[in-house]
Structures are given as structure tokens and as C-alpha cells.
Amino acid sequence: MKRLLVLFALVALVSAGCAKKAVTRPEAEQPAEKKEAAEKAPEKVTEQKVASGKESVKSLEKETAGVEEKEGLFKDINFEFDKYDVKSEYKSELKSIAEWMTKNSGAKLSIEGHCDDRGTNEYNLALGDRRAKAVKDYLVSLGVPAARLQTISYGEEKPLCTEQTEECWAKNRRAHFVVLGKAGK
Amino acid sequence: MRNSYKGQRKYVAHGSTGRIILIVFFLFTFHLSLLTASEAKVYIDITSPAAMKVPIAIFDLPGSSGKEISRVLRDDLVFTGLFTYVDKAAYVESQSQPFNPANWTPLGVETVVKGTVSEGKNLTVSVRLYDVTDGKEVLNKEYQSEKSLVRPLAHTIANDIYRALTGQKGVFRTRIMFVGERAGAKDLYLADWDGHRSRKLGLKASIILSPHWSFDGNKAVYSSERGRQWGIYLLDFQRMTEKRIFVSRGTNLAGDFFPNKNAFVFSSSKEGAPDLFTYNIDNGSLTRITSSYGIDVSPAVSPDGTSIAFVSDRGGSPQIYVMRSDGSEVRRVTFEGNYNTSPVWSPTGDRIAFSGRRGGKNQICIVKPDGSGLTQLTESGNNEDPSFSPDGRYLVFTSDRDRTKGVYIMRANGESQMRVTPKDLKAFGPRWSPN
Numbered sequence: 001m002k003r004l005l006v007l008f009a010l011v012a013l014v015s016a017g018c019a020k021k022a023v024t025r026p027e028a029e030q031p032a033e034k035k036e037a038a039e040k041a042p043e044k045v046t047e048q049k050v051a052s053g054k055e056s057v058k059s060l061e062k063e064t065a066g067v068e069e070k071e072g073l074f075k076d077i078n079f080e081f082d083k084y085d086v087k088s089e090y091k092s093e094l095k096s097i098a099e100w101m102t103k104n105s106g107a108k109l110s111i112e113g114h115c116d117d118r119g120t121n122e123y124n125l126a127l128g129d130r131r132a133k134a135v136k137d138y139l140v141s142l143g144v145p146a147a148r149l150q151t152i153s154y155g156e157e158k159p160l161c162t163e164q165t166e167e168c169w170a171k172n173r174r175a176h177f178v179v180l181g182k183a184g185k
Numbered sequence: 186m187r188n189s190y191k192g193q194r195k196y197v198a199h200g201s202t203g204r205i206i207l208i209v210f211f212l213f214t215f216h217l218s219l220l221t222a223s224e225a226k227v228y229i230d231i232t233s234p235a236a237m238k239v240p241i242a243i244f245d246l247p248g249s250s251g252k253e254i255s256r257v258l259r260d261d262l263v264f265t266g267l268f269t270y271v272d273k274a275a276y277v278e279s280q281s282q283p284f285n286p287a288n289w290t291p292l293g294v295e296t297v298v299k300g301t302v303s304e305g306k307n308l309t310v311s312v313r314l315y316d317v318t319d320g321k322e323v324l325n326k327e328y329q330s331e332k333s334l335v336r337p338l339a340h341t342i343a344n345d346i347y348r349a350l351t352g353q354k355g356v357f358r359t360r361i362m363f364v365g366e367r368a369g370a371k372d373l374y375l376a377d378w379d380g381h382r383s384r385k386l387g388l389k390a391s392i393i394l395s396p397h398w399s400f401d402g403n404k405a406v407y408s409s410e411r412g413r414q415w416g417i418y419l420l421d422f423q424r425m426t427e428k429r430i431f432v433s434r435g436t437n438l439a440g441d442f443f444p445n446k447n448a449f450v451f452s453s454s455k456e457g458a459p460d461l462f463t464y465n466i467d468n469g470s471l472t473r474i475t476s477s478y479g480i481d482v483s484p485a486v487s488p489d490g491t492s493i494a495f496v497s498d499r500g501g502s503p504q505i506y507v508m509r510s511d512g513s514e515v516r517r518v519t520f521e522g523n524y525n526t527s528p529v530w531s532p533t534g535d536r537i538a539f540s541g542r543r544g545g546k547n548q549i550c551i552v553k554p555d556g557s558g559l560t561q562l563t564e565s566g567n568n569e570d571p572s573f574s575p576d577g578r579y580l581v582f583t584s585d586r587d588r589t590k591g592v593y594i595m596r597a598n599g600e601s602q603m604r605v606t607p608k609d610l611k612a613f614g615p616r617w618s619p620n
Contacts, residue, residue: 045341046329056387057373057420060428067413082502082524110413120526120540120547120569121614122395122438123496123503126452126459126482129436133457152413153436153454157392 069110069178073100076174077135082119084130086138094135097177098142110150111135112176116169117156128153135175150180238269239350242289243298244280245273246310250335251302254310257339258298260379261357262346265578266596284313286320296323296350308332312342314349324349336381356574356617361581362405363592363606363615364393373407373420374612378574378581380592380605386420388427395439395614397449402620406430406449408439417451419466431464440464441486441493443510450474450484450493450510461495461512474512483527486510487534492554494518494528494537505539507554518556525550527570531577531597538562538571538580538597549582551597562599572617573597581605583613 074097077090086094101109113128113135132151140146161168241262245255262268271294278288280299289297300312307329314324326345330338340357347355356378365374365385371393376383388409396407405420416432417439431437433455440451440461448465461475461484475481477499484495487510494507502523508515519525524542531538534554541550547567552559566586573580577597584593587608592615595602606612 043326044329045326055384055425057425057427059389060426061411118547118567119524122452122483123480123526125394125436125438126454126480129454129459130480133454150413151435152410152415154392154410155394157394157410 067180069180071176071178073179074177076171076176078170079131079173079175081116081169081173082127084127084134086134091138094138095142098139098144101139101144101148106181108148108150108180109139109144110152110178110180111139112158112178113151113153113155114158114160114172114174114176115156116172117159118169119156121155121157125153125155125157128155131173131175237267239267239296240271240292240294241268241296241298242271242273242276242292242294244276244300246300246302246312247280248302248304250304250308250332251300251310253335254300254302254339254342255298257336257379258343258346261340261343261355264379264594264596264601265347266600267351284315284322286315286317289317298346304332308335308338310338310342312345314346336377340377354576356576356579359575359620360618361592361594361605361615362396362398362618363612364396365606366611367609373405374606376605378594378605378617380594383606386425396616397439397441398616398619399442400444400619402618405616406439406442406451408437417464430466435459438482440484443486444488444490450486452482452484452495461493463510474510475508475515485528485530485537487530487554488532489534492534494530494554496526496528505537505552507537518552518554519559520556521559529572530554531573532575533577536577536597538573540569540571540582549580549599560599562595562597563602568593570614572615574617575619579617581615581617583615 075093077086077093101107111132113130113132115124115128119127129151132153136149136151139149159172161171243255243259245252259270263270271292275292278285284297284299295317297315297317298312300310303309308331310328312324312326312328313322315321316323324345328338328342337358343357344355347353359378361376361378363374365372371391372385372388373393373396374383374385390409390411392410394408396405398405403422407418407420408415409418414432415437416429417437418427419430420427433453435454436459438452440449442449446465447467448463450461450463452459453462456473458478459480459482460473460477461481463472463474477497479498481495481497484493486493491510492507493510494505496503497506500517503526504517505519505525505528506515506517518537519541522541522543525539527540528537536551537554538549538551540547543561547569548561549563549568549571550559550561563584566584568582568584570583571580579594580597581592581594583590587604589608590611590613591604591608592606592612593602593604
């Protein structure tokens with residue numbers, strides 16, 4: 001036990017670089033009650049329930065009204081591990097999306113960025129953000145007005161596939177398209 | 186210690202001669218050299234805590250509550266790595282007999298915990314702690330609580346014992362906040378540091394990420410996606426309310442609080458690429474502190490508030506960087522491996538823990554802020570999201586080593602890794618409470 005006190009004294013000594021201080025500090029901190037403890041009445045502690053007693057959190061936010069969403073019109077495009085550049089093999093697909101957007105001038109498109117789960121959650125959210133933006137930038141370069149394109153990252157939070165295989169990871173590294181609001185054909 | 190010298194003499198007189206002479210002491214201090222060689226027979230190798238564990242005897246307190254209290258005390262104290270529990274089968278003295286050091290010295294026991302329990306409507310527990318080498322009582326305290334609070338009561342006792350023996354504040358009343366997912370529904374959970382008394386907070390959100398405590402432990406911020414927007418939410422634990430405090434286009438990832446102001450640093454892609462911003466909750470002011478073409482994410486404020494560690498891919502792969510909290514003087518900290526993320530500072534600011542990919546898996550690593558002293562602490566499965574206990578002696582983290590992601594704790598040197606969340610709960614993003 002003394003060894004413990006000395007341990008902390010030693011730690012303090014090493015960091016403070018002051019022998020006297022380190023040696024005397026534990027003495028000063030020792031409660032005075034110690035010696036008289038046997039004769040004295042015990043110290044009393046009462047444990048009380050903390051918090052307000054409320055079990056769950058009340059949200060101060062209004063629930064947002066849902067927007068009509070239409071999925072499956074366009075196929076996902078996939079990415080390499082830890083990369084966010086659009087591969088050339090997907091350029092024709094993106095071109096057809098751009099053409100569709102031109103025809104359906106009332107439609108808005110949400111581009112979702114997703115990742116496989118090998119990365120860490122926060123970094124993956126940033127990576128998914130970059131993937132969605134890269135696709136958006138490409139569509140803008142094809143003439144789609146930026147105002148009609150939204151991006152959102154889901155990182156690794158919404159996997160398509162949960163097996164730990166390269167095939168499954170590759171499927172999860174994707175940009176996914178959702179048409180919002182009044183969609184055409 | 187008040188009777189330090191006298192006590193030390195006594196300690197030796199009681200015959201703990203198996204100790205190696207502490208030469209280190211003489212190197213450090215002339216003060217102690219006034220003692221004779223035999224008086225300084227106290228050996229502590231501070232680099233190897235395993236070599237100096239204190240043997241402790243803990244009686245089973247009476248009744249079922251008493252037994253549970255003793256179990257908590259044993260688990261708490263043994264987990265510190267500073268104590269070894271001496272099994273009760275070896276005890277010669279009974280709990281009701283007066284404490285006699287002579288009954289314990291032959292067993293090598295150095296400290297003894299005894300107590301009584303009276304169970305009425307409430308629980309009244311009296312605990313006494315004895316020092317065998319000094320032959321005296323070190324702690325004598327009475328505790329009262331509702332019966333349902335037996336575990337927090339036991340943790341309070343463990344804190345008192347820990348303080349009496351080490352002079353330091355224990356972490357046994359601290360809590361861990363994490364994101365849990367059952368049947369696709371996510372929620373924030375709050376549990377005792379050992380994973381017991383876990384409860385969900387009842388947030389209505391499908392995605393929750395990156396919870397962070399405020400410095401006083403009364404609030405938390407986290408990110409949640411609702412209606413295709415990433416907002417940052419503030420949870421008030423005292424009122425049990427949740428409020429969205431920041432939202433914009435792009436990804437907003439909840440960040441770390443500054444020590445002395447009601448402000449935090451976070452990552453947002455509102456201006457294009459994910460960059461770091463500081464946000465003052467009191468006046469709503471927003472300040473951009475990084476602007477790189479790539480990703481800047483996961484900022485962690487140093488304990489003194491002067492520096493920020495964060496992750497950036499500006500060098501081609503995700504690495505840990507440190508800068509001043511105004512965004513100046515950016516320098517890279519990690520150079521080994523090509524995927525280093527999730528930095529957190531130790532409470533004294535002398536170390537940064539992070540998740541680094543080693544051999545295809547993420548592992549908890551630790552490094553000094555100047556980039557030296559890199560050490561890998563985990564080996565099995567993927568290990569992510571490290572967070573220090575307030576005393577810096579332990580880390581909580583996420584691991585998938587038992588398939589489903591769960592929350593684990595370990596000592597900050599990698600010892601005693603153990604799961605604290607149930608196996609049927611997917612759990613991640615743990616954060617150790619500051620108090």
C-alpha cells in the first residue's frame with residue numbers, strides 16, 4: 001500500500017522534476033481523520049437517484065414532412081476502396097441520367113454516397129460525401145443545373161450487403177440515386 | 186502520508202523483505218537518501234504495473250446485496266491493474282473478528298476490506314479498510330441508498346477505497362455513452378463504465394453518429410440524419426431534451442467541445458469538401474478553420490484547448506494531423522500505415538489514441554503528439570473509436586472481434602481487454618464521460 005502512495009509520488013516526481021514536492025505531497029493530502037478513524041463515528045454517505053427521473057429524451061424539434069421519393073430508376077455506380085473519383089466505365093450511365101434530367105425538368109435528384117464498412121464511421125461519412133459530390137460535379141459538367149442535384153452521405157450506415165467479402169464491399173462502395181418530388185417517367 | 190517515515194519503517198518491520206531496493210529513488214532524490222537502505226525497500230517499476238500489484242482481501246459482505254457489492258469492488262479494483270485479489274478461501278480471520286495484521290501478513294495480504302450490511306427498506310452499508318503493514322484502519326464509512334442503487338453504491342465505495350490507497354480519484358462512477366442498434370433501430374445508450382445498468386435514451390432517429398460529452402458531463406452533441414439532412418443535436422441530460430443546433434447542406438459531423446467555452450469544433454461539407462469549423466452555441470457564430478481540397482474530419486480538442494488533432498487525406502491517405510485551434514501550424518503526426526483515423530487526446534494531452542489500419546484491420550494505437558512513441562494496443566478483429574477515461578488510465582473502444590460490433594474497455598497499455606456491451610447489441614462510437 002505504501003508502495004502505491006510512493007508510486008504516485010514517483011509519477012509526480014518524474015513529471016514535476018522536483019524531489020521535495022513529490023515526497024511531501026502525499027503527506028499533505030492524507031486526511032486527518034485517518035489516525036482517529038477507529039474512535040470516530042464513520043463518515044456517512046447517502047446515495048441518491050440522479051437526473052430528473054425522466055426515462056427518455058424529449059425532442060424539441062418538429063418532425064419534417066416527408067418528400068416523395070422514387071428509387072430504382074438508375075443503377076448505382078461503384079467506387080474503388082478509399083477513392084472518390086468517378087470511373088470512366090460509368091460515364092455513359094451518367095450521361096443517360098443527365099439526359100433524363102433534361103427531359104424531366106421538374107425532377108430533383110438526390111445522390112447518396114455510401115462506403116464499405118472497413119473504414120471508420122466518421123471518415124466513411126466524409127468519404128461518402130466526396131463520392132456523392134464527385135458524381136454531382138460530373139452531372140453538372142454534363143449540363144444538369146446544380147440546383148436540381150442534392151447530395152447526402154450515409155457513410156457505412158446503410159449497407160446493401162453485410163458479408164465480409166470483396167464482392168459485398170464493392171457493392172457497398174456506391175453512389176445511389178433517388179428522384180425527389182414529382183418524378184416523370 | 187502523515188506518518189510517512191514512521192509508517193515506512195513499520196512497513197519494513199512487518200517483514201515485506203521480498204522487495205527489491207529502489208535504486209531509482211536514489212537517482213531522483215537526495216531527500217530520501219536520508220533514509221537508510223532498509224527503509225527504502227519499496228520497489229516500483231512504473232513502466233510495468235504488473236510487477237507491483239497490491240494483494241487485497243475483500244470479504245463477501247453479508248446478504249445478496251453485500252455479495253454484489255463485494256463483487257463490484259473486486260471487479261473495479263482488479264481492473265485497475267494495481268491490485269490482485271486474494272481469494273477468500275485463504276482467509277484465517279473471519280469478517281466479525283477484530284482486524285489483526287498477524288492474520289494477514291503470512292498470506293502476503295497488504296490491505297483488507299470488511300463490512301456490514303443492513304437491508305431494510307433502504308440499504309445501509311458500513312465499510313472498513315485496513316492497512317496490514319501499518320496495522321491500522323484507513324477508511325471507515327457508512328453508505329445509504331435505495332436497494333435498486335446497489336451497484337452505484339458499490340462503485341462509490343470502490344472510489345473511496347481507491348482514493349484511500351492511491352491518493353487518486355477513481356473512475357468507477359463514470360459512464361460510457363455509445364450508439365446501439367437493435368433490429369435496425371439506432372439509439373444513444375448510457376451505461377456505467379463496466380457496461381452495467383445500460384439504458385437507451387429514446388431518440389427518434391434512424392442514424393446517430395459521433396456522440397461527444399461536454400466538459401461538465403451534463404450535455405452531449407451528436408450527428409443525426411433526418412429528412413436527408415445531417416444536423417448536429419444537443420442533448421441536455423438534466424432536462425432530458427434534444428435540440429438541433431446546427432444544420433446546413435452537406436455532411437455535418439458532431440465535434441468536440443472546447444474546455445472553457447460553450448463551443449465545439451466539427452466537420453462540415455457545407456462549402457464543398459468536408460472542412461473543420463468552430464461553432465459557438467451561445468451566439469451561433471461559425472468560423473471556418475481549415476480549407477483543403479480533400480477531407481478534413483474527426484477533430485479532437487486538446488485538454489488545454491490550444492490544439493486540435495484531426496484526420497485529413499491532404500497527403501493522399503487519411504492521416505492524423507495536429508494544428509493550433511485557430512487552424513494555424515498544421516503538422517502531420519502519423520506516418521506509419523495508410524489509414525489512420527479517429528484521434529482522441531489523453532486527459533493530460535501527452536498522448537493521442539487513434540484507429541490505424543495494420544495488416545488490413547483497424548487497430549487502436551497510441552502516439553505522442555510529436556509523432557514519437559507509436560504503440561499498437563489491440564490485435565484481434567477491427568478496433569475503432571478510442572476514448573480515454575478521465576484519469577487517462579483506461580480506454581473504451583469498438584471492436585468486431587466477437588463478430589457483432591461491441592464496446593470494449595482496456596487499460597491504456599492494452600492490458601485486460603473486455604467487452605462491456607451485450608453480444609446481441611450492435612454497439613459503437615463509445616465515449617467515456619468526463620466525470
